[in-house]
Amino acid sequence: MVGRLRRSLLAWYDAEHRDFPWRSTRDPYAVLVSEVMLQQTQAARVVERFPRFLARFPSVEALASASTAEVLAAWSGLGYNRRALALQRAAATVTQHGWPRDVAGLARLAGVGPYTARAVASLAFDVPVGVVDTNVRRWLLRRIGGPDRPATLQATADALAAPGQGGDVAAWTHATMEFGASICRARSPRCDICPVASGCPSRGVAARIAVPRQAALRGSSRAYRGAVLRVLTATDGRALPATLLRRELSAQSQRIGPRLGEAEWRAILGGLEHDGLIHQREGIVRLGTATIEA
Numbered sequence: 001m002v003g004r005l006r007r008s009l010l011a012w013y014d015a016e017h018r019d020f021p022w023r024s025t026r027d028p029y030a031v032l033v034s035e036v037m038l039q040q041t042q043a044a045r046v047v048e049r050f051p052r053f054l055a056r057f058p059s060v061e062a063l064a065s066a067s068t069a070e071v072l073a074a075w076s077g078l079g080y081n082r083r084a085l086a087l088q089r090a091a092a093t094v095t096q097h098g099w100p101r102d103v104a105g106l107a108r109l110a111g112v113g114p115y116t117a118r119a120v121a122s123l124a125f126d127v128p129v130g131v132v133d134t135n136v137r138r139w140l141l142r143r144i145g146g147p148d149r150p151a152t153l154q155a156t157a158d159a160l161a162a163p164g165q166g167g168d169v170a171a172w173t174h175a176t177m178e179f180g181a182s183i184c185r186a187r188s189p190r191c192d193i194c195p196v197a198s199g200c201p202s203r204g205v206a207a208r209i210a211v212p213r214q215a216a217l218r219g220s221s222r223a224y225r226g227a228v229l230r231v232l233t234a235t236d237g238r239a240l241p242a243t244l245l246r247r248e249l250s251a252q253s254q255r256i257g258p259r260l261g262e263a264e265w266r267a268i269l270g271g272l273e274h275d276g277l278i279h280q281r282e283g284i285v286r287l288g289t290a291t292i293e294a
Contacts, residue, residue: 012195013175069288086111130157135180219257
């Protein structure tokens, strides 16, 4: 069954996959950038931003040596900005020590969890391990069955990936994610053109697979934090007096959320500063961490 399923999915992927820019590279740096971007951002947005980011920071060395303000400005609009700083820390580690080539070593890089480590290992280094994102989880449960436990699904994904060799390791990883995204979809699964529909217990009766719902953005801390960073990124010098910055956010209150009280405003700035996303000095708020002056 494993062999037939693999052959069918690989043949389908070869003929039908979407041509995303990160699917043509085996460079571990480019792979890592794409996977970190895709952690919390839709592929359609990453399509545009991935090439621009690589053009600005074409290597781990370039990313590691950039200022945090430069990195955050290049990341602006992708959301969850701490990912950018973690990616830069990972680049610094690789610059100093070289690339880990196994899942355990990759997982020790900043911002790289078990899923991203497996993705980079398979896509860049031909390590035959499975990846389980939301799309893969859905089709594994529908096609192969549960229980719906992370360890069980990971073991299933690893077993399906294990026969991979050479160039088909990366193709298999891409195929598993693409299949869930474009065929075994959350809504209206396309069972009529599914390449592995034969013997599927969910064919024609595929159930919805529950996923955690994200809290509403407007009025959340995340909305205000993101707005602060967007305003600073768009400002000459990437800095503003705190009073003007607060006024800018108040002008956007209809989109972001209610105007903040004094304690709430200080909490937002304090949290951003704690995370290294801004720094404050003499009433001026600046993007990124403070640089050490000679």
